[in-house]
Amino acid sequence: MIQLMELTVNGERHDLAIEPRRTLVDVLRHDLGLTGTHVGCEHGICGACTVLVDGAPARACLIFAAQVEGAEIRTVESLSPEGELNDLQQCFSEHHGLQCGFCTPGMLMLAEGYLAEEPEPTTEEIREVVASNLCRCTGYQTIVEAIDDCASRRRAAFQEQLAGSRV
Amino acid sequence: MKPAAFEYHRARSVAGAVGLLTELGDDAKVVAGGQSLVAMMNFRLARPEHLVDITHIDGLSGIRREGDTLRIGALTTHRAVEKAELGDFGVLSRAMRWVGHLPIRTRGTVGGSIAHADATAEWCLLAVLLEARIVAEGPAGRREIPAGEFFLGPFTTALEPDELIVELVFPRPAPRAALTEYADRKGDFALVAAAVDLDADRVVLGGVGPTPVSADCPSSGTSHSRPPVSWADAVAGSLELRDEPGISAHYRRGLVRTLVERACEEASCGC
Ligand SMILES: Cc1cc2nc3c(=O)[nH]c(=O)nc-3n(C[C@H](O)[C@H](O)[C@H](O)COP(=O)(O)OP(=O)(O)OC[C@H]3O[C@@H](n4cnc5c(N)ncnc54)[C@H](O)[C@@H]3O)c2cc1C
Numbered sequence A: 001m002i003q004l005m006e007l008t009v010n011g012e013r014h015d016l017a018i019e020p021r022r023t024l025v026d027v028l029r030h031d032l033g034l035t036g037t038h039v040g041c042e043h044g045i046c047g048a049c050t051v052l053v054d055g056a057p058a059r060a061c062l063i064f065a066a067q068v069e070g071a072e073i074r075t076v077e078s079l080s081p082e083g084e085l086n087d088l089q090q091c092f093s094e095h096h097g098l099q100c101g102f103c104t105p106g107m108l109m110l111a112e113g114y115l116a117e118e119p120e121p122t123t124e125e126i127r128e129v130v131a132s133n134l135c136r137c138t139g140y141q142t143i144v145e146a147i148d149d150c151a152s153r154r155r156a157a158f159q160e161q162l163a164g165s166r167v
Numbered sequence B: 001m002k003p004a005a006f007e008y009h010r011a012r013s014v015a016g017a018v019g020l021l022t023e024l025g026d027d028a029k030v031v032a033g034g035q036s037l038v039a040m041m042n043f044r045l046a047r048p049e050h051l052v053d054i055t056h057i058d059g060l061s062g063i064r065r066e067g068d069t070l071r072i073g074a075l076t077t078h079r080a081v082e083k084a085e086l087g088d089f090g091v092l093s094r095a096m097r098w099v100g101h102l103p104i105r106t107r108g109t110v111g112g113s114i115a116h117a118d119a120t121a122e123w124c125l126l127a128v129l130l131e132a133r134i135v136a137e138g139p140a141g142r143r144e145i146p147a148g149e150f151f152l153g154p155f156t157t158a159l160e161p162d163e164l165i166v167e168l169v170f171p172r173p174a175p176r177a178a179l180t181e182y183a184d185r186k187g188d189f190a191l192v193a194a195a196v197d198l199d200a201d202r203v204v205l206g207g208v209g210p211t212p213v214s215a216d217c218p219s220s221g222t223s224h225s226r227p228p229v230s231w232a233d234a235v236a237g238s239l240e241l242r243d244e245p246g247i248s249a250h251y252r253r254g255l256v257r258t259l260v261e262r263a264c265e266e267a268s269c270g271c
């Protein structure tokens, strides 16, 4: 059975005619060609499929696309619309927060969603959040450092902005 | 794997959802956060022919304090409870850090956890510990089921197939309660979980039976008394445990003793 639905992904609206059993991650990859979001386990364990749903990190393999009609979906492609790495991606690169890169889109969206909600996390809190997703290569330490560094840079930029607006 | 084909129905009201469940019968299943059901469907351990999506029903999520009572809507996410300031119901927020990981908690719901009825699920333990009432609506209207009578076996509850959980009601504050647990990896379902309420003289355990297991304990006296460390030995000693593949009865009993002791300490300091 085919169903009509409308999904908003990275600010763009898409009309789709798909089977209701399509999970969000399958729609992103197969119907919208957004292959940045990866698929590992399809049962919520690995986090490779992590995207933002209304700003909150979520497993795209455990959501039917039909359920998130009307929600704002963001994928890793939204981080660098012009093709340039954003600050978070830049930090991953500088700290060697990736090797094979399979987990990276999920790690990035996990961090993006988390930092938006919690701009001043402790290292321990970052470690706890990073434990949500699996990485077989890095040993996690460099990912934690990348997120920590990005958070401090964002805080510094914010302070600068505040100082600037006071003058 | 990919789930088997099904027909999707979006409910807009509780009555609408109950109507769909009644009409579609045994072939229909409710989907809320999907954090248990979609995983089971992807494995084809579940293959419902009809899915009734309740996530678009207004008014089913939120936390309300009414005097000594706390009411939590079925669609409230674990994350929303974790972030809420619940005062003398703070044990609920603190327990949420044990439920899976952040991206699971942003989607998974209180009602879904109770309906799923995993014997180690934090919500099931908390409901039994704090004598919550589960409010369910079916074709005949609403009824309240005491948590102590709700969990019948592994993944089996007193809920009828055409009933929807709409709310959880916690009847009294629990300023001296705590939940703690152990799993080999953080975020996994617990091997053993222990929840204690010092004011109710009660311990509830997960991972030692097919449903949450309650144990009444000798009174701990006034709120000024020291944490009842003796509970740990009494509870651990009273359990009938068997060796299972990968985990001996001896090891599990040791976990129970340690976790009850730890939960008592946390409950007495409210941390
Ligand atoms: C990697 C991972 C780790 C996890 N770790 C934990 C953990 O440590 N502790 C824990 O407790 N949980 C854990 N979970 C499960 C998670 O908490 C789920 O949110 C919860 O079990 C089910 O809630 P849901 O809203 O996702 O329900 P769904 O998956 O949508 O549904 C689950 C079941 O409940 C029924 N249902 C849902 N809502 C209602 C309702 N309102 N009325 C009647 N029936 C209903 C459905 O029909 C289905 O049978 C984990 C999940 C994953 C993927």
Ligand code: FES
Binding pocket: A038, A039, A040, A041, A042, A043, A044, A045, A046, A047, A048, A049, A050, A059, A060, A061, A062
């Ligand atoms: S593919 Fe979604 S969590 Fe592994």
Ligand code: FES
Binding pocket: A097, A098, A099, A100, A101, A102, A103, A104, A134, A135, A136, A137, A138
């Ligand atoms: S970089 Fe290879 S899995 Fe993380």
